[in-house]
Amino acid sequence: MDEKTYDPFASAKLIPIQLPPIQKFKPGQSLLWFAQQQINDAQTLLGIRYLCRGGGMFIVAPSGMGKSTLALQMAILWCCGLAAFDIKPRKALRILIIQAEDDQGDCTEMAAMIGHLELSEREKALVAENSELIRCNNLVGYQFIQALRDRLSAAKNANKAFDLVIINPYGVYLGADVKDTAACTRFLNEWINPLLSDFELGAILIHHTAKTNFQNTAKYSLWDWAYHGAGAACITNWARAILAIKPENEEMLFRFIAAKRGKRIGGEWEDCFERYFSWSPIAGVLCWVQATADQIAKATASKSREKFADLAKVFDCVPLLDPEIRATVETNIRQKLGLGKHAVHDAINQLLVERRIFLRTIPNPEPGNGRRGFSGLCRTDGNDENNGENLP
Numbered sequence: 001m002d003e004k005t006y007d008p009f010a011s012a013k014l015i016p017i018q019l020p021p022i023q024k025f026k027p028g029q030s031l032l033w034f035a036q037q038q039i040n041d042a043q044t045l046l047g048i049r050y051l052c053r054g055g056g057m058f059i060v061a062p063s064g065m066g067k068s069t070l071a072l073q074m075a076i077l078w079c080c081g082l083a084a085f086d087i088k089p090r091k092a093l094r095i096l097i098i099q100a101e102d103d104q105g106d107c108t109e110m111a112a113m114i115g116h117l118e119l120s121e122r123e124k125a126l127v128a129e130n131s132e133l134i135r136c137n138n139l140v141g142y143q144f145i146q147a148l149r150d151r152l153s154a155a156k157n158a159n160k161a162f163d164l165v166i167i168n169p170y171g172v173y174l175g176a177d178v179k180d181t182a183a184c185t186r187f188l189n190e191w192i193n194p195l196l197s198d199f200e201l202g203a204i205l206i207h208h209t210a211k212t213n214f215q216n217t218a219k220y221s222l223w224d225w226a227y228h229g230a231g232a233a234c235i236t237n238w239a240r241a242i243l244a245i246k247p248e249n250e251e252m253l254f255r256f257i258a259a260k261r262g263k264r265i266g267g268e269w270e271d272c273f274e275r276y277f278s279w280s281p282i283a284g285v286l287c288w289v290q291a292t293a294d295q296i297a298k299a300t301a302s303k304s305r306e307k308f309a310d311l312a313k314v315f316d317c318v319p320l321l322d323p324e325i326r327a328t329v330e331t332n333i334r335q336k337l338g339l340g341k342h343a344v345h346d347a348i349n350q351l352l353v354e355r356r357i358f359l360r361t362i363p364n365p366e367p368g369n370g371r372r373g374f375s376g377l378c379r380t381d382g383n384d385e386n387n388g389e390n391l392p
Contacts (some may be wrong), residue, residue, distance in 0.1 A: 044090045045164060046078075047266040049252045051241050053163070054196045056188070056203040058170070058236075059155040060229040061245035065157035065254065066279060067206050068102050069286045070245075071166050072133075073342075076117065078164070080126035085256060085288070086268035086275055094130045096151065100137040100172045107133060113287040132162075140175030145191045147353070152199045162198065168206035171230070173277040178231030179206075189236040207235070221346050222273055223353065225259035228299045236260070252279040253291055309339055315356055315379070318348075323360035323376030348377070358382065 005027055043052045051057050061067050070085075077084035079091035102110070113135075114124065139147050148165070167173055176183035196203055210230040221226075225244040226236050236242065242260035247253070255274055258265045262273040269275060276291035276299070317333045326348070333344045351357045362376040 026211075031099070041090070045093060046087055046089055048264045050087070050264040050266065051167075051202050051204075053200045053202055055237065055240035056192060056205065057195065057241040057243070058205050058207050058225055058229060058239045059243045059245070060207045060209055061254075062209050062247065065245060065247060066286070066288065067245075068106070068168060069110050069113070070288060071097060071099070071206055072107075073113060073117075073173050073288055075120075075131050075133075075166060076111075076127055079130035080119065080123035082123070083266075083268060085277060088266050088268065092126050092130060094155075094160065095132075095164045095166060096155070096162045097131070097133045097166045097168065098136055098173075099133065099168040100135075100150065101169065102135070106137065107135065110286045111391075113285065116282070116285055116287050119124050121298060136173070140173055141187070142175075142191065144173045144175070145187075145195070149195060149198075152195065152201070156199060157385070162201050164202050164204065165205045166206070170205040170207040170235075171295060177268055178235070181232040181234050183239075184232045184234050203263075221349060222259060222262070225257045228259065229250055241265075248276070253295050253299045254278060277356065309337070309343045311347055311351060314344065314347040315351055318351070319378045321378060321380050323378040323382070325362065325374055326377050328358075329377045355381075 019238050039049075043049075043054070045051050045053060059067065059070070061070075072115075074084040074087075074096045075097055077088040078093045079095055081089060083089075099107075114127065118270055119127070134151070136144070136147070152162060152165075174183060174187050176187075178184065191318040192203060195201075201292060207229045209228055226242050227233065228244045229235055229242075240261060241258075241264075244259045246255045246257065248255050252276055256277060258269065258273045261349070262269070263271070276296045277288050278291045278295055280287040280289050314333055314337070330341070330344045330348060333339065333347075334341065337344075349358070352359065357377055357379050358381045360376050360378050360380075360382045362374040
């Protein structure tokens with residue numbers, strides 16, 4: 001062998017690694033610039049900026065509770081500009097539904113609700129024009145995202161761009177364990193978000209709860225409902241809005257809870273965070289209807305016997321300037337207002353979250369024992385270093 005041409009390290013040479021291009025932030029603006037801008041109402045899709053273009057929403061309910069029927073009913077009504085479940089669209093929306101769970105017969109049976117929703121002929125024409133349902137149960141993960149991008153591109157090129165996409169269910173199209181934070185973040189932030197931005201549309205993802213036999217929701221606060229869906233906490237962090245659905249009794253009455261961004265859901269909710277709906281009482285009709293007063297009264301009878309805290313009265317019982325130990329404050333409130341322990345505890349938590357009251361450090365009267373101090377409550381923000389970090 002010619003020594004001049006022999007390279008003893010030839011077999012060990014490595015192929016250069018192709019690194020991904022360096023990503024850069026989009027240009028930012030000052031806070032003054034933002035303060036001087038006009039809010040573009042055309043970006044609103046639902047409610048009072050409850051869901052806007054570029055944003056995503058989760059609807060969470062146990063299995064078998066009629067989520068697919070709910071998704072179709074929302075699409076039918078929003079396609080012709082009507083409110084669904086007391087949530088109004090800004091205009092008649094073009095809606096794409098992609099679902100993996102129902103066969104053609106199921107979809108036909110559910111879509112037949114059009115004959116029971118009292119739509120005019122013009123409204124039915126809008127449903128025909130503005131809705132599209134794709135049955136897909138063989139694409140997950142990035143393959144699903146690619147197919148979705150292709151369909152959205154085709155619609156945009158044909159001047160029939162969609163305003164909203166409903167994905168049912170999230171867990172199937174994710175293509176991974178919903179408890180996998182990395183997989184959820186990749187799907188929602190890296191893959192879904194660019195679609196919402198590029199095509200200026202919103203998304204509603206239908207999602208399951210965890211196994212309900214392990215859940216006790218009797219003492220859930222509003223922020224507990226925001227984490228009602230199965231899986232990683234990043235799901236809640238990503239969602240602009242979350243609507244949780246809970247069955248209330250065996251007569252198929254359901255409580256709809258606007259768990260995140262509920263103040264923007266719309267005036268029809270009358271500044272409340274929950275409404276009641278039920279399945280249609282007509283045999284063979286798959287459709288949701290407004291709950292009757294009798295249904296609500298029966299389902300909430302046991303709750304009506306409980307005493308709930310008036311936040312304004314609880315607020316008035318919290319010291320104004322000098323903080324008092326939380327346990328002492330709560331005991332005083334229970335005695336003064338005649339409330340139970342849990343009602344007072346939940347009211348205090350809500351006031352803390354709303355930043356109407358604050359956690360303050362009470363100096364240790366005996367600093368030599370090594371303890372910094374005690375956690376107290378008052379209505380004045382003292383800007384303690386740990387202020388707001390000790391929420392129970």
